[in-house]
Amino acid sequence: MSVIETRREQIFPVLDAIQIAAARRFSDNEPRRFQPGETIFSLGERNAPAWLILEGEIDITRRDGLNREAQITVMGPGQFTGEMSELSGRGTLAAGRAGSEGCVAIAFRADQIRALIIGSAELGEMLMRAFILRRVSLLQDVGAGSVLIGQPGTPDLSRLQNFLTRNGYPCTVLDVASDPQARELVEQTGVTSADLPLMVCPNGTVLRRPSNAEAGMCLGITPDLDLAKQYDVAVVGGGPAGLAAAVYAASEGLSVLVLDQRAFGGQAGTSARIENYLGFPTGISGLALAGRAFSQAQKFGAEIAIPLEVAHLDCGGSARRASEPLRLELTDGRSLYARSVVVASGARYRQPSIPNLDSFEGAGVSYWASAVEAKLCEGEEISLVGGGNSAGQAVVFLAPKVKHVHMVVRRPLEATMSRYLIDRIAALPNVTIYTGAEVIALEGDETGALCGATFRGLDSGKLYNYPLRHLFLFIGADPNGDWLAQRVAVDNRGFVITGRGFAPTDEPVGRDPLPLETSVPGVFAIGDVRAGSTKRVAAAVGEGAAVVAQIHSALSPV
Numbered sequence: 001m002s003v004i005e006t007r008r009e010q011i012f013p014v015l016d017a018i019q020i021a022a023a024r025r026f027s028d029n030e031p032r033r034f035q036p037g038e039t040i041f042s043l044g045e046r047n048a049p050a051w052l053i054l055e056g057e058i059d060i061t062r063r064d065g066l067n068r069e070a071q072i073t074v075m076g077p078g079q080f081t082g083e084m085s086e087l088s089g090r091g092t093l094a095a096g097r098a099g100s101e102g103c104v105a106i107a108f109r110a111d112q113i114r115a116l117i118i119g120s121a122e123l124g125e126m127l128m129r130a131f132i133l134r135r136v137s138l139l140q141d142v143g144a145g146s147v148l149i150g151q152p153g154t155p156d157l158s159r160l161q162n163f164l165t166r167n168g169y170p171c172t173v174l175d176v177a178s179d180p181q182a183r184e185l186v187e188q189t190g191v192t193s194a195d196l197p198l199m200v201c202p203n204g205t206v207l208r209r210p211s212n213a214e215a216g217m218c219l220g221i222t223p224d225l226d227l228a229k230q231y232d233v234a235v236v237g238g239g240p241a242g243l244a245a246a247v248y249a250a251s252e253g254l255s256v257l258v259l260d261q262r263a264f265g266g267q268a269g270t271s272a273r274i275e276n277y278l279g280f281p282t283g284i285s286g287l288a289l290a291g292r293a294f295s296q297a298q299k300f301g302a303e304i305a306i307p308l309e310v311a312h313l314d315c316g317g318s319a320r321r322a323s324e325p326l327r328l329e330l331t332d333g334r335s336l337y338a339r340s341v342v343v344a345s346g347a348r349y350r351q352p353s354i355p356n357l358d359s360f361e362g363a364g365v366s367y368w369a370s371a372v373e374a375k376l377c378e379g380e381e382i383s384l385v386g387g388g389n390s391a392g393q394a395v396v397f398l399a400p401k402v403k404h405v406h407m408v409v410r411r412p413l414e415a416t417m418s419r420y421l422i423d424r425i426a427a428l429p430n431v432t433i434y435t436g437a438e439v440i441a442l443e444g445d446e447t448g449a450l451c452g453a454t455f456r457g458l459d460s461g462k463l464y465n466y467p468l469r470h471l472f473l474f475i476g477a478d479p480n481g482d483w484l485a486q487r488v489a490v491d492n493r494g495f496v497i498t499g500r501g502f503a504p505t506d507e508p509v510g511r512d513p514l515p516l517e518t519s520v521p522g523v524f525a526i527g528d529v530r531a532g533s534t535k536r537v538a539a540a541v542g543e544g545a546a547v548v549a550q551i552h553s554a555l556s557p558v
């Protein structure tokens with residue numbers, strides 16, 4: 001049963017007369033009358049308000065890239081239109097038309113909806129739940145969002161699928177080899193195999209092998225940025241640390257911009273199941289946890305811009321006064337300004353030195369194991385390298401779905417993995433552990449896809465060769481600090497030093513550095529990118545909360 005069927009009352013709550021009167025206090029707009037069939041909001045429209053219906057009905061429909069339209073529901077008096085997109089000004093995923101008798105409705109802009117959600121505990125909970133569940137139902141039900149046409153398992157199609165899934169955008173994948181509708185569209189548009197995958201956006205735009213940035217623009221995931229604005233806080237990285245900083249800073253009234261080059265959730269967003277985060281005794285998928293944090297940050301008004309990559313931090317040199325803004329330069333050449341910057345850019349997966357490894361990325365080699373990868377390797381033999389907790393989680397997640405897991409580790413698991421994961425792996429009948437071994441070679445087939453791997457025993461020199469199409473690498477991470485280009489002090493591994501750990505500077509602000517402050521006043525570092533941090537979700541979230549008090553203290557006049 002779909003979410004809409006099981007939780008209809010929560011997805012489409014009806015406000016009573018007292019609740020309608022309470023909600024109306026948050027909008028300064030006059031009620032507006034719409035004629036029968038008149039468009040109230042269109043698919044993909046940015047900054048569309050949410051509407052509270054006072055009389056009549058609104059027909060809510062969805063459409064996919066192939067122009068297949070379907071009715072989602074009919075809303076009546078006391079109901080609010082909208083879902084998560086309306087909180088942040090992103091492109092809408094549904095369209096609304098006045099019903100056969102027309103309707104009267106009152107508009108709530110994004111800031112008014114946020115004020116209502118925060119200002120009224122009862123209505124806030126009801127609306128927030130409805131908005132989140134509406135997005136979940138759009139993700140579950142086929143027929144909303146964009147259509148990707150290509151060959152499943154190819155690098156660009158996997159990249160786009162991952163990008164959309166990780167950002168909570170619905171999409172349908174059509175196999176160009178077997179789906180007649182997909183083949184027809186490819187023939188009609190005259191594209192070659194080099195143009196695949198095609199991405200057909202709900203507004204009808206067809207993109208040929210788009211980059212994530214192009215896909216984000218077309219779908220309205222990337223918000224319009226006000227380049228003239230000076231934010232109180234710019235957070236680089238939308239992982240647990242960055243999102244926590246955004247929630248605490250925005251809820252305390254600071255203007256916040258979060259930039260992420262890929263998706264919200266960072267590394268945690270790629271985790272199949274996080275079992276040691278406080279408050280979730282049965283565990284929670286990284287994507288679900290990150291999705292909640294993302295919604296929470298938006299509720300408090302943090303702006304979140306994805307996928308945008310920061311290329312440089314410009315601190316203005318030693319002559320910079322504390323009152324002057326810091327500049328962040330994006331890889332697309334644009335600049336953004338903020339009074340403080342939080343470095344929350346985390347870490348990236350380490351690559352073992354295997355010749356030709358790069359050529360198999362997205363063609364059999366993965367650095368995370370989400371539902372997308374699990375589907376691709378269903379029923380097959382796979383190999384997984386790494387002995388840390390993230391490797392253990394991936395084995396536990398993948399083993400029930402695949403034929404066999406060959407797990408390659410340098411040291412005994414007891415040295416690197418939590419006991420609960422070691423016990424779970426021991427109970428899995430289809431996992432073989434090669435302790436004291438490493439992967440030394442990969443083979444590809446005529447299409448360039450992975451088709452085999454060779455392991456070698458470190459002491460014995462014994463070689464094992466297996467035909468396999470999927471290799472997962474979980475061998476640790478290095479800091480994502482290239483964009484800082486030596487502007488802040490780092491340790492010998494590139495992790496950012498905070499507090500008094502760096503060499504004394506002339507301290508132009510006339511105070512000691514704060515515990516999470518870098519060698520540049522007003523620039524803070526939190527989470528995995530920070531030297532000495534505990535590489536865990538809870539630690540990253542804790543630092544995200546703690547840094548806000550320090551930002552207040554840095555921004556207040558001495």
Ligand SMILES: Cc1cc2nc3c(=O)[nH]c(=O)nc-3n(C[C@H](O)[C@H](O)[C@H](O)COP(=O)(O)OP(=O)(O)OC[C@H]3O[C@@H](n4cnc5c(N)ncnc54)[C@H](O)[C@@H]3O)c2cc1C
Nearest residue numbers: 237239240241261266267268310346347527528535536537
């Ligand atoms: C598979 C896996 C499973 C895990 N499981 C657990 C677990 O069960 N429990 C636990 O406690 N921990 C777990 N961890 C560790 C945990 O996920 C990390 O400690 C945590 O995510 C760190 O958060 P962070 O915000 O500091 O950095 P990250 O999560 O690394 O996020 C950093 C973000 O910054 C972005 N970014 C980087 N550079 C730029 C740039 N120049 N411009 C814009 N954006 C940029 C990245 O795209 C990324 O989204 C796991 C990690 C992995 C990989």
